[in-house]
Amino acid sequence: MTILVVAEHDNAAVKGATLNAVTAAAVISLFTGGEIHLLIAGYDAQEATEVATKIAGVSKVLLADAPHLAERLAENVEGTVVSVADNYSHIVLPATAYGKNVAPRIAARLDVAQISDITAVESSDTFIRPVFAGNVIATVQSADPIKVITVRATGFDAAATNGGSASIEKIAAAPDSGVSLFMSRQVTKLDRPELTGADVVVSGGRGLGSGENYTKVLEPLADRLGGALGASRAAVDAGFVPNDYQVGQTGKIVAPKLYIAVGISGAIQHLAGMKDSKVIVAVNKDAEAPIFSVADYGLIGDLFAAVPEMVDLLSQ
Structure with missing residues (x-):
């Protein structure tokens, strides 16, 4: 067999x-x-x-x-x-x-x-x-x-x-099926680790407010940790980041050693894509956010103050 x-x-x-x-x-x-x-x-x-x-x-x-x-x-x-x-x-x-x-x-x-x-x-x-x-x-x-x-x-x-x-x-390849034709491929090249294989993933959600805030707040943290960037479906749908950043049931399934969820409420479809992570850290101002139900560490507060403070502490 x-x-x-x-x-x-x-x-x-x-x-x-x-x-x-x-x-x-x-x-x-x-x-x-x-x-x-x-x-x-x-x-x-x-x-x-x-x-x-x-x-x-x-x-x-x-x-x-x-x-x-x-x-x-x-x-x-x-x-x-x-x-x-x-x-x-x-x-x-x-x-x-x-x-x-x-x-x-x-x-x-x-x-x-x-x-x-x-x-x-x-x-x-x-x-x-x-x-x-x-x-x-x-x-x-x-x-x-x-x-x-x-x-x-x-x-x-x-x-x-x-x-x-x-x-x-x-072995012999089967004949060309003739029913499909390759036209082109656009490959996204990143200086960061690939999302599905990264040891550390820093993800952002709708709470960041804009693509500019996503970049300003999350990139320094991901750079400091050597991690990949991810996002919730809400952040992708809002146009903050491309859809290949999406973590969740309709995005990519990840299980890094460390997953940091910033401004992500924790919808079921997002949790399905990351809840097997070894350590989950959540930052959200809403104490009732579902993300805290799966988080190992939760910080209730303003992400715009908390995340830069994390970066400063990591830089010391």
Whole structure:
């Protein structure tokens, strides 16, 4: 009962969420006794393949290298995965935008039910996943012959990026589906850590009042802590920051070592995206704000005075 992990990568490096998916696959393998294979579907992706061979727990890396896989379009990746699916009992992907795009297509082609966003493994056919914005934890059992699973990265530690010695097997890529065409990509380059992989996240909400205040108040704190910047949906909808800053059920799921929520009331959809953080600090003038229900440390007061004071203390 071999397990296939479909890697998210950019042809040169394997994305961090794939490492969490490998760990989930390793837990499943404890029940199945099978190996873990990892698929690199791309073009001129030898560099990413070499990186993948060193991931702890992976015994074989499958390389499907073709021009129409260069941009990892979901329709073409799905075809390649389905072409080898009969060799596997479980097909595992990270629950990122990429994984959420590819996995449903694979499940539909295989005529099986997708098991989404798992945070724990009970057995080879039983998994734990949050529903209703994390207010309910569901136990899902699947009798499907092939289980298509997406993994919430915050539920599993990342697999080590060294220590592995996987072999490489080249496989044929499925033909170009012809139903989608890559047009362009806009990549946001930041000097800060990536939001989903940062150890420290400083997030701001509607309480900041404006994008100018967001920058003026939060950037010095994030700079001092070496952290990433995030935001509530309200702050994004108000135009304070771009939508790729959004933390929450409809944004990015994060679980840093330290999460600082400034001017965020704590709507359910936001809490679903950050409540697994190791330490949560909340700054809000409303003592009844729901964010305080999940915070380890809460400061009730004026954020425009409190946050600069934090920066000053950290600078001493």
